[in-house]
Amino acid sequence: MGWVKIAQLSEIPVGQMLHVEVGMEDIGLFHTEDGLFATSDVCTHAAQQLTNGRLEGNIVSCPKHGGKFDVRTGEATAFPCYIPLQTYQTEVRGEEVWIHLD
Template sequence: MALVKVAELGEIPPGGRKRVLVKRHPIALFHLEDGFYAIDDTCTHAEASLCEGQLMGDQVACPLHGARFDIRTGKALTLPAVTPVTTYPVVVQGNDILVEV
């Protein structure tokens, strides 16, 4: 596993998100009240960008069919998705936001 810098603290305000590419792999980075979380940016049901979905607290909804995922755990919470998305550990070092991949 390696830590990869994906953003800086000022780039993503609380409640915000950012789509990043790590080795050509899309990852959705979210800034929740209690910190930063990273999940695969691709819905496991319809392959849509979760960064483009509606954010509801610690959940994000797929913009195509509304399947919801828990941002902290990756768990699929509603149909039509049944498969969770992968989560990635996030580390803040100084002003840098790093994702472990």
């Protein structure tokens, strides 16, 4: 699919997250102090939308069971989650946020 524009930078201040649908994909966009990161927005344990959870630094918590993921890598960091999230390359082009979908 290639590069896809998913948001305006103004829609997602630092410390916030945003749910975006691209085709059949549910994408979570996370703006941390370390930059913008995009992952699958579905918890690999409980199939919950992660952007309904809590973002603390680079860690997002699932709203159902509290499992945690590092949004920079997709790595599961807390039980009951152990399967990592899909991650996407992210770029800021001017005021637009783009991700790369395979």
